[in-house]
Amino acid sequence: MAITTFINLPVRDLATAAEFFRSIGFTGAQPSPDRTSLMLDLNDTTQLILHIASAFAEHTQLAITDTEASREVIVGLAAESREQVDELVDRAVAAGGNALGPGQDVGGRYLRGFRDLDGHQWSFVHQVG
Template structure:
């Protein structure tokens, strides 16, 4: 089985973890140094949150500012259009920023948001 690991720098580890728990991600464990935390998104996906200084030490370069630049957009699938809307609505209630109404492109329905640190995410459903 292949597991995907999404690593993100955050300003406040506990607030970021609380935000993602509101989306249904489950807390795995905090690293012994207290600067990183692992959350389970699904059986095959983990989200690793790192305080910015730990992320920079790990990567060896400064982090970019998500308010002025975009390095990646994280997209996750959902089982229905309704679930896409539910997840984005939950993100907004938890303090995230909606990127507007959902959009349809052929069989794909997608809706996006930015998390507490400005990282851009989208949930999408592929009808099929």
């Protein structure tokens, strides 16, 4: 059974956030009927759903995390090589994201992270060997 992953995040501006994520490889931009959310595809089993803050708060019935003060989640995605990890993070930084330092070798994995335009933390990981 294939399990699809839906990553839901609040954003300040749907169009700007969608363009950022398209620059690192997400595709499409399917808006919700009320245009408060937008779905992008990374692959056949991973979708990113961006919500304007009020729509996200309505779904969760909780306050939205202030990404300047705390982390709600770190999204980690597998990459095919060390080079791809660096390429993807470099593309995120070129699109306005913030790098979280150089790549690291940790427990047989190479990883490197960044924060997107809304402060959500992401990492790309390559399993070494």
